[in-house]
Amino acid sequence: MDQPMDTLAFNGMFLLFKIRDLIIPPRSVLSEVGIKPGFQVLDYGCGPGGFSIVAAELAGPSGKAYAADIEALALRRVWTLASKKSLSNIETIHTDCATGLENGSVDVVLMYDIYHMFSTPDRILEELHRVLKPKAILSFSDHHMRENAILSGVTHSGLFGLLRKGKRTYSFVRKGQ
DSSP states (O other): OOSOOOHHHHHHHHHHHHHHHHHSOHHHHHTTTTOOTTOEEEEETOTTOHHHHHHHHHHOTTSEEEEEESOHHHHHHHHHHHHHTTOOSEEEEEOSSOOOOOTTOEEEEEEESOGGGOSOHHHHHHHHHHHEEEEEEEEEEOTTSOHHHHHHHHHTTSSEEEEEEOSSOEEEEEOOO
16 A cells, blocks of 8 residues: 555456455455444545445444545545445545544544555554544454464554454454543
C-alpha cells in the first residue's frame, strides 16, 4: 500500500479478489467482527471494496464505512459498487497512511491482506490506534503471513493486544487511552 499499483496489476488483483469473495464471502468473514448498526468502520487498504460494501451494509444508515487506499482505481471501484447498491454511508479516503479521521472516532478497523505490503507498518498501526475508540477492534487477516509474524507485528509496539483468534481473522483490541 506504500506505492500505487499499475493498472494491469490492479485489475489482476481485482479478479483474484472477486474469486476469493465467491469462495469466502466477505459477509462470512465480517461475521467474526461483530459490526453493529451505527458503527463507524474503517477498511484500511480496502482494495476493490468487497469488505467496505458489506461493512457499510452492516453499519446501516446510522453508521458509516470508510474505504481507505493508496490506489485511486480501488476507490473508484468502491464508489461504483456503493452506487449500484444505493449506499450513501460510505466514504473513500485516498491515503498512504494518515486517514484524516478524528481521534477515537472508529469502532472497528478492517485490515485484510495488506499488512505484508507496508514498508512502515508501525507508522500505520499508530494511525489506526489514533482513530480507534478505546477498547475498539482491529480485525486483521493476512494470508501472506504466519501466525507468529502476525501476532508479533501487531502487538510488539504495545498499541494492540490480541483479543481472540477467529476462524478467518484475528481481533486485536486497542490499548491505552
